[in-house]
Amino acid sequence: MRIALHWQILISLILAILAGIFLPQLVPYVAWTGDVFIRALKMIILPLILGSIISGIIQIGSSDSLGRIGLKTLSYYFLSSLLAIVTGLILVNLFEPGTGISLKTNETINLPNVEDNSIGNLLIEIIPANLFESMAKGEMLPVIFFALLFGFFIARSAEKHKKILGDFFDALFHVMMKLTLFIIRFTPIGIFGIVIKVVAEQDELIDLAGSLGKYMLVVIAGLAIHSLLSLPLVLRIFGLSARKHLRAMRVPLLTAFSTSSSSATLPLTMESAEHGAGIPNKITGFTLPLGATINMDGTALYELVAAMFIAQAYGIEMTITQQIIAVFTALLASIGAAGIPMAGLVMITIVLTAIGLPLEGVGLILAVDRILDMFRTAVNVWSDSCAAAVIAKSEGETTNIAV
Ligand code: ASP
16 A cells, blocks of 8 residues: 555654654754755756746736736735734734743854845845855845846747747756656655754753744744635635645645754745646746745745744834835745745844834744744745745636635
8 A cells, every 4th residue: 555645654753753753863864855955946946947937937827927926926916914913913912921021131143154144135145146055055036137127128029930949848847857756756765864853852841831942833823824715815816726736735735844944945836836736837936936046925924923923022113114014024034035944034124124113023933943944845835835826816827726
């Protein structure tokens, strides 16, 4: 009997959590499977997104529909992230998880290097000064920017050239999908290696009764409301079934949860969106890579709740204006965050700076960040896949997930 892949992943996840708690001495022997798995996924991302975006754009073809779909996608990303943030804002004001905390602000914080995250810089760096350098550094946005333009001008070239390059990138995309399917088979083993390490490294058990526990519960409740109520409602409005979609997306969702990386999960997200949910490649081709980079509903919600939690912990009363600034910087922070583990934690510094809160506040939330990262990454991937489904539907495409 063959056990379905998502069950294999779930079993591996549970075994890894148990092993991480009771047999942490296993970590040095098994953690390598996680590294191998993540490396294999990273290996395929670049050719996969080049193939998918370029062949997708060529299919979309005319500049009118490209502009329309592009605008629609960006507006959708903006609105769904905003919805997530507002959900977080309501919950954090309602439950005030940070009020009454005793602060230990003298802790030293080892944050990963924060580069120049200013918004202007972010915009300029979308244009790759050297395409190959961007590829080598794994910078997604510049590569996506180039691929969009490249696909657009292939669609506008003489028939002869269009055919050669169109066939080439289509073939590249299909071969990469096959390779993805091959790597997906190893997901349960890879996830075991990743999760056992994460669990074994959590040195303190989290006291769910304490304020940090309350903070975690607020973030998780917000994520649950957004992903299990708000987004399904949006799908419903477009005549799509959230249940069917969830079923189609379970492998990437479990992988996102286990790896805490939307970028690494991207190949699986694309595979399931296309072959499971039946969303055509011309839509997933560019909405998903773009979404994995800039549309992070889970991270957006988390940024806002974390910043408000820190404000509450310092006993700082946030004015309405400050809260509005927090909402928009949380949005920008989520757009700027890379799809890698703990990227959101680094971006928190932007929000804190914008509303004038002490950066040491990050120290407060460090301990539980890795766990929250798992939840928010799953929501990030889920929201990307919902976006792809909604955009496809609004373009009159048929999918496998109609109500
Ligand atoms: N880990 C998240 C992701 O890959 C980003 C974050 O840290 O919030 O989607």
